[in-house]
Amino acid sequence: MTDHTEDSVRAEARTWLEANWDVNLGLVKWRNKLADSGWGMPNWPSEWYGKDLSVGLVPVVEEEFRRIGALPIPKSGIRMLAAATILNHGSDMHKEKYLRPILTGEDVWCQLFSEPGSGSDLAGATTKAVMVGNKWVVNGQKVWTTSAHKARWGLLLARTDMNVPKHQGLSYFIIDMHQPGVEAVPLKQMNGHASFNQVFLTDAEVMPDFQVAELGDGWKVATTTLMHERRGADSLRSWGQVPDLEGSIYDEERAEVETTLAPYKWYPQRAGRVDLIMQRAKETGAINDPAMRQEIAKLMVLHKSAEWTARRARSAQEQGKPQGPEGSLGKLASSNVARASARVHTMVSGADAMLSGADGVMNGTIAEILISFPASSIAGGTDEIQRNIISERVLKMPKETRFDADKPFKDVPRNTVA
């Protein structure tokens, strides 16, 4: 790792890309080349499709990809969470079997963590894996599972021991989604979209080899997955941007992005679409009403303050300063913005706010804001959990009293799922 410099990496990457990049190559073929050469995931170990480069040198390689218009391996999506988890905790067999089809995009993955009975309290999962004969038999129900109906493999958090405290009784498995005991049912949301699934596990089977890490290490492994999920939240947005260039390989990736990102189509509306407020206020004349101007301005103050807070946090991080309180407020601030924006959109649209679809404003986009924003204060950690995190970790206030940490999980009161 030490003998690489920015210049040597740049030169090496450029030479390789110039020799190998071909817009007429099939997408999978190209990604296989990236896997074989190590240039697809240069910071991964050379033993596993990487080049042992430090993370700091990755942007140099990415720059070279952009310069020539070459397509990098998409760094987001559940499959990359699977890759990161497997690299950290998986066996050699897991790495051998799963990493390449993850990199080529041939295998879709899903994450089977949340359950109807454990939302904020993820470690309270009750889906059980029991060893019967020579295999694990899994029974339970998972929820909020993106892409479950298309997934080949699932990352499964399941309870293997009811007689120890809850964090210690969880184990982590890779489950084959193509089997009779796994049923994915789309979950229709209040805004009419069905981005997620419920997954019913009925005597689903997992061979012992597909347990990740030790028995009882499930929570530790899940934490790795979740850490990468939070880190990857930003890159989801940049993924959709395939270079506007001609060549069959670009068309192939555009089609992949279209399918993969389809569940996320309503996400901008969920965030409140502050970007549409001024345009709408001009269209409706609300901009001329003094009371409306106040409401719009209040929203803009909040929106800009939140945006500048995020930039302040990023700037401190780039300077290598210790993280200040501003770094922990983004999630809570953005759900405040979403709620405020939906309110102002309603006032700006007046009676039209009652109409949806083709009858609605902007072909239903405004209506979609009004019925999607509640998700922003729930998904990815509720506002209440965010406030607990801020008060306990940033402000050092006392932790919530726990009633579940020091007794066997079987004695902990929990939801009964019908």
Next chain:
Amino acid sequence: MKFSFTEEQDEFRSVLRRFLEDRSSTTEVRRLMATDTGWERERWSQINAELGLTAVAIPEAYGGHGFGVSEQCIVLEEMGRALLCAPYFSSTVLAASAILNAGTEAQKQALLPAIASGETVATLAFTEENGRWDNAGVAMQASANGAGYKLDGVKSFVLDGHTADLIVVLARKPGSAGDQGLCLFTVAADAAGLERSLLTSVDETRKLARLNFIDVEAELLGDDGGAAGPMGKTLVQAAICLANEMVGGADRLREDALAYVQMRMQFGRSIASFQVTKHKAADMLTDVELAKSSAYYAAAAFDEGDADIASVASLAKAAASEAYMQTAIHAIQMHGGIGFTWDNDTHLWFKRAKSSEVFLGDPNHHRELMMQGWKD
């Protein structure tokens, strides 16, 4: 755009914070706020002599240190935090900026060095009894008096107006209206025909005065009839400075309330362990940090000559006003009954939050200004 402070700026802030904690304890604040002057020349000179605070943002050519509004705003944030009783906002923010923006080269040479050294305390008298913060609200008449001018009328809500040595006054030419015919003047505190009276203010740490002008001789500052532009710029800068002062006070209130709930026991447990208290504390942090971001952004944008600075300044002022007042209300609530007593310090900042909310224009006023300049 810079979104973080340099190491030097951070160091300056921490030195200043320690210094003001020592020199502006709440005991000292309470002592000074009970006086009619609201500050003491000797005490203030000592504080200022050590750190040269009045010189920070005045250009070196006029005896200052030549730093930007960003550095001045660090000073203000720390002063707001410490609730320092000193004629800093009046003299260094309002009057010095007005002189810099409006004055001729000779006037700047003549007036600014003494303000930069702290020897002269100046203020800016622009608001009148109608309480308006815009140019159109100015009614005071400036009529020709030989080669000079004389002023007639009343200025009110003048910060440190009863104690300042030099008063910069905004008035208009007879028959003019709106932005037209506005002129700035300088008037000595002891000018004949000037009557100054202290107003009883809600916030005792910030003294306001009423100034009655009867045929007072005044010297024109800068262009005859061209004060609207310089005044506008001065008020934009002042709004940014006040926003930064406010977030300093809000953060101090927030910290004090947090420290109190951390030690207060009820029902056999720390009240900080109640989720309702924790969530309020998390919301308070969010309010204050978001307002800080806008205040810091506005200061940096001013120094970078941002074309939308008027809108940004008003945004920051509105954000800080709402955050400071909301934090003050929460802070009293978190203290419970003790928070409503005179002996508890919370009300000192509560009252500063209230006066700052209104001073230079309330949030509604600034949101409207912001909308007028909004580019989108």
